[in-house]
Amino acid sequence: MYRTDGTASGTELFLDIASGSGSSNPTKFVVVDTLMYFLADDGSNGNELWVTNGTTAGTYLVKDIQKGSISSNVLNMTSAGKWLYFSANDGVNGQELWRTNGKITTMVQEVYEGSESTNPSLLTLHNDTLYFTADHPEYGNELWYVYTKCMKVNFKYSQTCAATPVEFTNTSDSFGRKITDIAWDFGADTLVKTMNKTTQCVFHTSGKYQVNLIVTNEDGCTENWSDSITVFEKPKAQFLVNNDSQCITNNMFSLTNKSTPIKALKHQWTYGVGGIDTLKNGLKIYAAPGIYPVKLVERLGMYCIDSVMDTLVVFPKPVDVNIVGKATTLLAQDTFNVVVAKNKSVYNWVITGGTKLSGGNSSQVVIKWNTPPVTATVKVTETDSFGCLGTQKSKTVTVQKPASTNDFESVGIQMYPNPASQKVHIFSPLFFVKNANILVMNAGGSVVHKGIMIAGRYELNCNNFAAGIYAVMVEIDGKQYSQKLIIE
DSSP: OOESSSSSTTTTEOOOOOOOSSOOOEEEEEETTEEEEEEESSSSSSSEEEEESSTTTTEEEEOSSSSSSSSSOOEEEETTTTTEEEEOOOOSSSEEEEEEEEOEEEOOOOOOOOOOOOEEEEEEEEEEEEEEEEEEEEEEEEEEEEOOOOSOOOOOOOOOOOOOOEEEEOOBBBBBBOOEEEEEETTTTTTOOOOOEEEEEEEOSSSSEEEEEEEETTOOOEEEEEEEEBBBBBBBEEEESSOSSSSSTOEEEEEEOOOBTGGOOEEEEEEEEOOOOSSEEEEESSSSOOOEEEEEEEEEETEEEEEEEEEEEEEOOOOOHHHHHHHOSSSSSSEEEEEOOOOOOOOEEEESEEEEEEEESEEEEEEEEEEESSEEEEEEEEOTTTTTTEEEEEEHHHHHHHOOOTHHHTTTOOEESSSSSEEEEEEEGGGGSSSSEEEEEEESSSSSEEEEEEETTTEETTTTTOOOEEEEEEEETEEEEEEEEEOO
């Protein structure tokens, strides 16, 4: 075996592997890391695998794989990291896959156990995996692979947010060998040694960081895995509400997103009634009164998350009120109020046919009527303490012309006795041929008696009338005549 630096003077015999005049026939030179492997025949062990580090002292037979002078048929020599992979026949297991690092030479697990050869061929390294073809009694000649390193180093990590601890988990596979040393290199002179499965690191600013995990096993074999991680700016979720307490009628909650950094975030709104909204700003109209939790989740990257919650209140519509007051009146003014008035509610009274004298926004109003007869309308709308508007209620009031002491006399109607306590006689010679309607109303404007005058005569029984002033009306041909009656 010779070596040369490319010049005649620099070319010399390096090592006489087969001593004497015999040839060692060195062939198939393959460099792996700092070593060079080749095949040679020393005249005693057959054509076997040799290695050199460039010195005669560092040149030796790697292993006499098939003992004796028979060659082991080394083929398909392929470099993989610090290892040389090749196929060879040890005379027992057939032509199988082997590997060596110059000191340790072993057969890789057989594709098919036994003395039958599987003939590994077309060895091809991709990343850290060696692919090859091999024969199998059941499958034929198929594609196989083997991981080439002494262990498979890897890690995973949690959310990567600036100024937040990031948890790193060692997920390495040592292939059954004991791990003796673990080191994490987080850059910026941050090296952490720990035998724990997990460790943490805080990256104070956002950006890209290279993290390297170095693992050593009991055989002194060291492997590493490096990954670039992106540290995101931690989002700050926040929003403003136009009004967090609204009435059910025409409610509309406008939620303005104030999160940072707003341009890079993915938004998720929930409103307490199911469903998700992914718009930047939230908008919600509720169909029923209630208390609703609203949540905004802001996400930056896969794991960098922040959230904020608020509560929205939807008030019910006020219960419809009823107006208490006369439907018919003879008085110049009357008082009206609402049933079950609420202390903090405001009542808006609208009057037609009259004028409000007092009680503008209270639960009671005093009304002065326009000149009778008139049909008036009293309307009221409640606004409760939450500002919710109720349904407007309305009442029609018939304002009649008050009774006069001279009406009956003007047309010859007689009513006696007056004052009375038991019976009152009403007589009119003008109504002999026509019937007339008789109405009696109390001082509150309520009709307390109805009757029909026949042939100009009517007897009014007053036994059930309370003492007081009443109005007696005689109606005929669309005209009304009235007279005040005093009951003792």
